[in-house]
Amino acid sequence: MSSRRLLSLALPWLLVIVAALLAAWLRFDLVQPPALAHQCSAGNGPAWCPLRTLAVQAFLSYAYGYAALAAAVLALLWKHIFPAWLAAALGAFALMMYCPDAGALALLVGSLRLLRLQATNTAPLGEHRHGDRQAQPQP
Template identity: 55%
Template structure:
């Protein structure tokens, strides 16, 4: 693979990594009943506070709001990192129960990232060659 191919592939591979980490948070930390039982007792482990913050985050739609804010920024400013951030936060929101706003953020973020990558790949003077000649009558 060439270096430009790797440069275009890195954001998508990182999105896959974000999806795997978000799935681990949901299915490995939040949903297991054994985790909830360990945090329910009087002597809870140190990580129970972090688990509680994760749960409160999706109860108050924090992940969905963050994803929508990043999506709005990605639409306002044409930056690839903002588009990637919108898609990544959308994936996290999808995994952590904020599916409406997460789906919109993933869709818009991925489309914006694809568009920005495509405009970098196109040559600057794509249509100008045929438009240089001026005819007086059609």
Template identity: 50%
Template structure:
């Protein structure tokens, strides 16, 4: 049970990050009710909506209009490639999904792919059983 939870927990947390991004997108950014509220008053919901929208609109770095979420996802993907740890792979996967849902499609998809592949590889190598017919440094015995 513990092994299953250890393998499934990062993926469940990625889905939670995607749920948060979907709630921001469909609950705040694309909601006509929130837009009407923000036209008439200045509530906390309006500030959260404004900063969420600014995250995917502003981000023209080196004349490449990606958005801040995309740049964060690309940085997390680079970190996952350089630093081979499950936390870095999870961060790339989660930020990639977050960016993908919040309109930064290309960098989000790239970070999601890189992070997912790194996370699967790290989980597969950590969960691989040891071969009882091999000793230490990959030496093959003549007889089992």
């Protein structure tokens, strides 16, 4: 397998990991620290307090979960790599950002769809699968 093909197979999974790491950073470094929450609520916090407020409002309204579920439905309806990756990435993000039910479902659906699409795109031509789709005589 060429390195270019290997990269095209690994890249979606690496980007899912990046989405999960981004969500972990957002949760543990921006949302959860009590000192930052007190500073932001007092009005004398750092410049990224509006980002923190937006992140908190999004998980309180379950927006991450709804986005992940919408991406999972899109991945089931549209058989392409991008919606499958999007469902897995948003599922991982939602899972980290306090939307575990919808996040887990979207991560599962997106991962399974991504695996399926990658398997059908890379399956070798075998005895029962012909690349040119011509009829073959039976022995």
